Amino acid sequence: MGEGDALFARFGRTFEPGEVLFREDEPGNTMFVIQQGQVRITKATRDGTKTLAILGPGEFFGEMAILNSKPRNATAEALSPLRCLVIDARTFGQMVVSNAEIAVRMITKLARRLDSANALIEVLMHRDPKARVILGLSRQAEMIGEERDDGSVWVPITRTDLAAEIGLSEEETEDVLVRLRRLRIVEGGDDGFVVGDVQRLQEFLEFLEMRERFGDGN
Template sequence: MKWSTDHAREPLLTEAEYDTLGSGVHRVSYPKGSLLVLNGDHSDFVLYLIDGYVKSVQRNPDCILGIHAPGRFIGELAALTSKPRSADMVALTDMTALFVPADTFLKLVANDARLAAAMMRQLGERVQELGVRVKSIINAEQQLARAILEIVRSGIGEEGDDGLRLTGFNQRDLASLSGISRESVSAILRPLKESGVVTIGRGRITVHDLEPIEAIAQRVDHALLTGHARDPR
């Protein structure tokens, strides 16, 4: 069987082009696990991967947006849009890359039609992949919100001073009822716990504020009905 991978594609740059990129371009190396870029940073440099792999990650809940192989630029959106970084970038392996200042990268793309076309194709593929991931996350949040609402509306909950107590339910039960993994339940509940919407205890879930949960379900339902996936948060 022949396996097709992104790494098998033609690199965007050749080694002969490395030394022609202009001033400020230099090689950098990082060990596995290094945080290369932090979400929200205003840095605008671009990295061209020579060796090793990098993942882009969005937090709260954690979601891997993409895995980047050698022969590709990463972090180019900040250079193209002049906006803050939209995700963390973490080295999956030991890696070597070219550090390319934003202005050098923009000149390179503007003056090289072949590279510009390749970059547009790369960005298009990332948008498609991200759309699939976002849709999956939205579906999971919808399913979990519906599961919680189903328990609440069953009348089994007990009202207390701190909210509605759903005794006898844990995250495993929510996973089973909503049809998603326990890991997904934990990831989706994390920001709800941090914002004080719910509290998870041993064999008990306490809902302090039902409106955010209803809002998630309503917004996701609307997105699915209209065919436009929107972030429910």
């Protein structure tokens, strides 16, 4: 039995698509580590439910309820068949104290989480829907993208989830995606996107910003 299987035998749980792992404002004393599948993290706002992140294998979540002993600050829902390690506060404390590597990995991932939050703020500050879509796709490509043999990146996020994350309607988001598909920068959209070249995606955003700066934002 491998290390991952041994951990799952001790701490593992499975969840079905659509199953809620925990809800915002509930008390919590466990954190989760994804072994297989995806989780959507959402938060209620005045304008409806806001998608904060789509997390995949290797990511952890729910740790803040352990670290600060406060209620859950978001809701976690399984997007696909899910295998997770469920770790309580006591076990987490023992793991951190006994294994410096785990502590370092936790600090590193928390720092990445902060960088990701700052990147999302940057996305939401843009008024231009084109910029929001491109920045949102770039952010997701960095967070959960899977590089393929041909150098392209598979980004497993639907148009609906992308629109919710960047604060646009699905129609506004699709308008931009149509343009990106026409330019062969992005493909797909039903269950995820293929970004042929993330650098080209970012260069296209720079091109649009230059056009807008010189008075042609069409």
